[in-house]
Amino acid sequence: xxxxxxxxxxxxxxxxxxxxxxxxxxxxxxxxxxxxxxxxxxxxxxxxxxxxxxxxxxxxxxxxxxxxxxxxxxxxxxxxxxxxxxxxxxxxxxxxxxxxxxxxxxxxxxxxxxxxxxxxxxxxxxxxxxxxxxxxxxxxxxxxxxxxxxxxxxxxxxxxxxxxxxxxxxxxxxxxxxxxxxxxxxxxxxxxxxxxxxxxxxxxxxxxxxxxxxxxxxxxxxxxxxxxxxxxxxxxxxxxxxxxxxxxxxxxxxxxxxxxxxxxxxxxxxxxxxxxxxxxxxxxxxxxxxxxxxxxxxxxxxxxxxxxxxxxxxxxxxxxxxxxxxxxxxxxxxxxxxxxxxxxxxxxxxxxxxxxxxxxxxxxxxxxxxxxxxxxxxxxxxxxxxxxxxxxxxxxxxxxxxxxxxxxxxxxxxxxx
Numbered sequence: 001x002x003x004x005x006x007x008x009x010x011x012x013x014x015x016x017x018x019x020x021x022x023x024x025x026x027x028x029x030x031x032x033x034x035x036x037x038x039x040x041x042x043x044x045x046x047x048x049x050x051x052x053x054x055x056x057x058x059x060x061x062x063x064x065x066x067x068x069x070x071x072x073x074x075x076x077x078x079x080x081x082x083x084x085x086x087x088x089x090x091x092x093x094x095x096x097x098x099x100x101x102x103x104x105x106x107x108x109x110x111x112x113x114x115x116x117x118x119x120x121x122x123x124x125x126x127x128x129x130x131x132x133x134x135x136x137x138x139x140x141x142x143x144x145x146x147x148x149x150x151x152x153x154x155x156x157x158x159x160x161x162x163x164x165x166x167x168x169x170x171x172x173x174x175x176x177x178x179x180x181x182x183x184x185x186x187x188x189x190x191x192x193x194x195x196x197x198x199x200x201x202x203x204x205x206x207x208x209x210x211x212x213x214x215x216x217x218x219x220x221x222x223x224x225x226x227x228x229x230x231x232x233x234x235x236x237x238x239x240x241x242x243x244x245x246x247x248x249x250x251x252x253x254x255x256x257x258x259x260x261x262x263x264x265x266x267x268x269x270x271x272x273x274x275x276x277x278x279x280x281x282x283x284x285x286x287x288x289x290x291x292x293x294x295x296x297x298x299x300x301x302x303x304x305x306x307x308x309x310x311x312x313x314x315x316x317x318x319x320x321x322x323x324x325x326x327x328x329x330x331x332x333x334x335x336x337x338x339x340x341x342x343x344x345x346x347x348x349x350x351x352x353x354x355x356x357x358x359x360x361x362x363x364x365x366x367x368x369x370x371x372x373x374x375x376x377x378x379x380x381x382x383x384x385x386x387x388x389x390x391x392x393x394x395x396x397x398x399x400x401x402x403x404x405x406x407x408x409x410x411x412x413x414x415x416x417x
Contacts, residue, residue, distance in 0.1 A: 003022060010099075011099040012057060012060050012061055014098070015099055019095060024050070025050035027051055028054045031043045035184055038182060040182060040183045040198075040206065041205060042198045043185070044209045045187075045188070048311075048338070051154075052088075053092070055154070055184045055186065060102070074126065074148060075126070077151050077171075078126065078129070079131060079134075079159075081158040081162050083108040084285070085155065086106050102125040105128070107127055107128070107133050110281060110283070116137075120142050121143070131164050134171065135167055145176075151172075151184070152186070153168070153183070178202055185205065220338040221344070222369045223345070223370050224370070225350065226371060232351060235378060237380040239378060242378065243378075247316035248298065248317075249319060250299075250318050250319070252303070252320050252333045256278060256303055259301045259302060267386070273297065274300060275300075276289070293312055315337045317344065319348075321349055323349070323361070327364030330348075
């Protein structure tokens, strides 16, 4: 199906044309017509399948068809589990709604509190937020939920995983009745706990499920290299210098400590790399992501904080430096490449410590990932080690002995018997 067959408002169609979208993806083909008809939708969809455009098109269409007098209260609310995803949804919304007269505000922690507060007081049409900071403003009565016409819950399963369910229910109980608003829920899996949320807070939601083979990006070539743990860094350096020299690469590790060390090694060997993990401040994260988008960085090393919500076009390669322990994380990681119809390569380094997670991944994606032993020429055995900063030992102050005594212990009181 083509977008011009949907009879969308002209302002929405202008944004679609501006982005060069013509054909609907599978999830869009099923979800968009339902949402345009006013139905609530609960859809199973991974990142990279076009779900963001699906709910934005329906949201903008509803707001345009039901114009209201100017009010500072928001008319639409999009909830997402991570700050990165909030930022990305806002960018997509501004691009898709470039011709629409809507103000869109991201609300999340880690950035200027007063600036966001003033923007809410001034009035916005669409809020894109993580639950925590939004609830903080709501309790201070900075804004009201009473005029929300459209609610979108993105990556609902992740909300549960990150412990946001109580916050989510707090917000849902303060919105207008489900009969007076339209709700769209998107999740990687429509698990029982996600569907329970849909039954409690949605109006007879239509269920949309994409078959597993459609969920995983089709244009991603996948390969597993079986290597020893000590061989992973030489192999990564060899791949970056040989087969990925001209590409834009995302490298995923399982721990913050590993991402930091891998980044230091890459930098020490002349590769423009930076890391994103939970220890990096939000302002610095945003700067790093922008540099990566602007090709000022060739390599982004990240924990799974970046596997969801970072939509960067032209990522040519994804390297799983560590085999992910959760099969869903694997799908989200490799979904950073082969976006918008492009192709990509996903390489996984399976060492002796983490190879045991491979069968669960293959079972989850219902496919066997081709594996091989890398050629000796790919390894870069001679590389510079980073100079690690060592913490200076805290000097211990020596206690001076009392006057006329060489042994301060002699000053102690005798024990009573």
